[in-house]
Amino acid sequence: MPIYDQKSRIKLVIVGVALFIGAITVIYTNLLVQRLSEREQQQIDLYARTLRFMISSEVDDANTNFVSNEIIDANKTIPVILTDGDGNPLDARNLTVPAGLSEEKRTAFLRAEVAEMKQLHPPIVVELGAGLRNYIYYRDSVLLGQLRTYPLVQLAVITCLGVIAYFAFSYSRRAEQNRVWVGLAKETAHQLGTPLSSLMAWQSYLAESERFRDEPIVEELSKDIRRLQIITERFSNIGSVPILKPEDIAVTTRNAIEYLQSRLSRKVIFTIQDDLPPGTTAQINVPLFDWVIENICKNAVDAMTGRGSITLHLRRPVRSKHQIAIDITDTGKGIPKSKLDRVFLPGYTTKKRGWGLGLALAKRIIENYHEGKLFVKWSEVGRGTTFRLVLNE
Numbered sequence: 001m002p003i004y005d006q007k008s009r010i011k012l013v014i015v016g017v018a019l020f021i022g023a024i025t026v027i028y029t030n031l032l033v034q035r036l037s038e039r040e041q042q043q044i045d046l047y048a049r050t051l052r053f054m055i056s057s058e059v060d061d062a063n064t065n066f067v068s069n070e071i072i073d074a075n076k077t078i079p080v081i082l083t084d085g086d087g088n089p090l091d092a093r094n095l096t097v098p099a100g101l102s103e104e105k106r107t108a109f110l111r112a113e114v115a116e117m118k119q120l121h122p123p124i125v126v127e128l129g130a131g132l133r134n135y136i137y138y139r140d141s142v143l144l145g146q147l148r149t150y151p152l153v154q155l156a157v158i159t160c161l162g163v164i165a166y167f168a169f170s171y172s173r174r175a176e177q178n179r180v181w182v183g184l185a186k187e188t189a190h191q192l193g194t195p196l197s198s199l200m201a202w203q204s205y206l207a208e209s210e211r212f213r214d215e216p217i218v219e220e221l222s223k224d225i226r227r228l229q230i231i232t233e234r235f236s237n238i239g240s241v242p243i244l245k246p247e248d249i250a251v252t253t254r255n256a257i258e259y260l261q262s263r264l265s266r267k268v269i270f271t272i273q274d275d276l277p278p279g280t281t282a283q284i285n286v287p288l289f290d291w292v293i294e295n296i297c298k299n300a301v302d303a304m305t306g307r308g309s310i311t312l313h314l315r316r317p318v319r320s321k322h323q324i325a326i327d328i329t330d331t332g333k334g335i336p337k338s339k340l341d342r343v344f345l346p347g348y349t350t351k352k353r354g355w356g357l358g359l360a361l362a363k364r365i366i367e368n369y370h371e372g373k374l375f376v377k378w379s380e381v382g383r384g385t386t387f388r389l390v391l392n393e
Contacts, residue, residue, distance in 0.1 A: 005172065010169065014090050015080050015162060015166065018158055018159070018161065018165070019162075019313060022154065022155050022158040022159070025154050025158070025289065025296055026151040026154065026155065027152070027281065029147065029150055029151045032147060033144065033147045033148055033149030036143070036144050036147060037140065039083065040078055040140065040141060040144060040243040044077060044078065044080070044124060044136065044138050045124065046134065046246060047080065048124040048125075048136050050125055050132070051082070051136070051200055052053045052126055052127065053347065055183065066259070071267060076094065077094060077142065077143060078091065078094060078138055078139075078140075078141045079092075079093070079094045079095075079113075079117075079138060079139050079141070080093045080094060080097050080136060080137070080138045081093075081095070081110055081113060081114050081117065081134055081136075081137045081138070082134055082135070082137075082251075083114060083135045084134055084135075084311070085132060085133050085134065085135070087114065088107070089107060089110035089111065089114065090134065092110055092113075094141075095110075095113060097110075099108060107272075109286055113137075114137050116139070117137040117138060117139045118137060120139045120140070121138060123136060123137050124136040124138075128185045137335075143352065158284065159259075162291070179276045180342065185323050188235045192228065192231065192232045192235070193232065196225070196229065196232060199221075199225050199228070200225055202221075203221050203225055205222070206218050207222070223227040226257055227259070230287050230290070231291075233287050237368075241369075242285040242288055243285060243368065244283040244284060244285055244369075245283070245284070245285070245286075246281035246282070246283060247281055247282060247284050247289075248279060248280070248281055249276065249280055249281060249282040249284070249287055249314065249324055249326075249391065250272075250274045250276060250278075250280065250290060252284065252286055252290075253272065253293065253312060253314065253326065254272060255290075256289070256290045256293040256294065257270050257293070257297070257312065259270060259290075260293075260294060260297055260298075261285075262337065264297075264298075264301055265301065265306040265307065266381075267307040267308075268301055268304065268306065268307065268309070268310060269308075269309040269311075270310050270311075270312070271309065271310070271311045271312070272311075272312045272314070273311065273312070273313040273314065274314045275313070275314060275315040276314050276315065276316065276324065277314075280393070281393065282391040282392065282393055283370070283391065283392050283393070284370060284391060285369065285370070287368075288365050288369060288387045290363075290368075291361070291362070291365060292362040292365050292366055292374070292389065293328075295358035295359065295361060295362045296328050296358075296359070296362055296389075297310055297328065297385050298358065299358050299359060300328065300330035300385070302332075303330055303332025303333050303334075303384075304330055304331055304332040304333075305332075308330060308331035308332060309330070309331050310329070310330050311327075311328075311329045311330075312324070312326060312327070312328050312329075313327040313329070314326055315327070317390065320390075322392065322393050323372075323390055323391065323392055323393060324390070324392075324393055325388055325389070325390050325391075326385065326388070326389040326390075326391070327377060327386050327387070327388050327389075328387045328388075328389065329378075329384060329385070329386040330384050330385055331383070332384050332385060333381065333382065334379050334380050334381040334382055334383055334384055334385055335376065335379040335381070335385055336381055338382060340376055340379065343359055344359050344360050344363045344374075345360060346360040347360075362374060366389060366390075366391075370391060370392070371392060372389065372390045372392060373388070373389075373390040374389050374390075375387070375388055376386070376388075
């Protein structure tokens with residue numbers, strides 16, 4: 001299994017563990033809320049029975065005072081309102097009544113509280129005898145209300161921790177990938193240096209030799225050496241901030257394609273459509289930009305198995321006046337929709353031979369070093385693919 005897929009699964013495991021912990025916490029908290037709610041219900045029932053006892057008791061003795069102190073007065077948390085049979089408030093406990101209210105406004109305030117409590121819990125009837133009765137209205141205590149919202153707070157905290165862990169892991173993964181990219185690029189540039197120096201010496205010897213004077217092979221060797229120098233410079237630029245300059249994007253693109261044409265299959269036809277005003281420039285690093293064009297086009301040639309056409313269309317994006325878009329369209333086998341989100345992943349390839357780094361490297365160069373965009377604009381199996389490259393002017 002590719003390392004990238006393993007790390008993607010690790011991120012899913014992190015999210016799964018966070019969801020599991022959140023679910024267990026919410027279930028446990030809801031269980032506590034249910035038990036506390038049942039306990040408050042029992043307290044209110046006891047409160048009602050105590051009122052019945054005190055009302056039915058004809059003697060104000062020590063037992064009555066004890067019951068009043070230990071049960072009725074002991075309720076310090078549950079808001080309670082006692083009303084008569086017509087709903088007129090008689091007594092209220094554990095309610096915050098605004099100070100300075102007249103008796104009429106106080107009664108109206110308590111009636112409003114009764115209406116609200118009636119929606120939360122059915123009233124408890126206190127039989128007084130002779131067909132008379134009082135009603136006890138109540139609502140949950142502040143503590144129970146806080147416990148009901150506590151699971152939401154827990155979920156928010158766990159979600160935040162999960163998101164932080166997710167992005168921390170993603171950041172560490174990207175940092176690790178960057179170190180690998182930089183290390184690989186620097187080592188490649190270093191390894192190319194020795195044979196390149198040797199080739200330059202041989203080319204100089206052949207150019208000065210009478211035997212090989214005016215031989216086309218010497219000029220071609222010179223071109224390949226310059227190409228190797230460019231490739232070495234490309235790898236050397238990985239990991240450091242490349243210098244971007246305003247370059248004529250049409251001329252630069254044509255130069256890159258001309259070099260590729262002479263080294264790819266003659267059965268591949270290249271076409272450049274330029275809809276930009278003459279002399280339009282883009283902020284690019286030419287060696288790295290050429291590398292991107294080369295990687296995308298070589299990938300297209302592989303998709304066409306060496307036969308077909310590649311069209312490069314230079315234009316401005318519809319919604320941007322300060323950017324330049326280059327659409328690279330091939331007539332290859334296309335990319336299935338299920339694979340579109342994987343084509344830029346390091347290691348992803350459909351070829352039997354290959355590292356699967358070309359498109360990943362191209363995307364990194366455009367988005368990290370040029371602050372542009374590279375994405376699949378269109379693809380259809382059996383018809384071809386269009387990559388869009390967006391650069392800043």
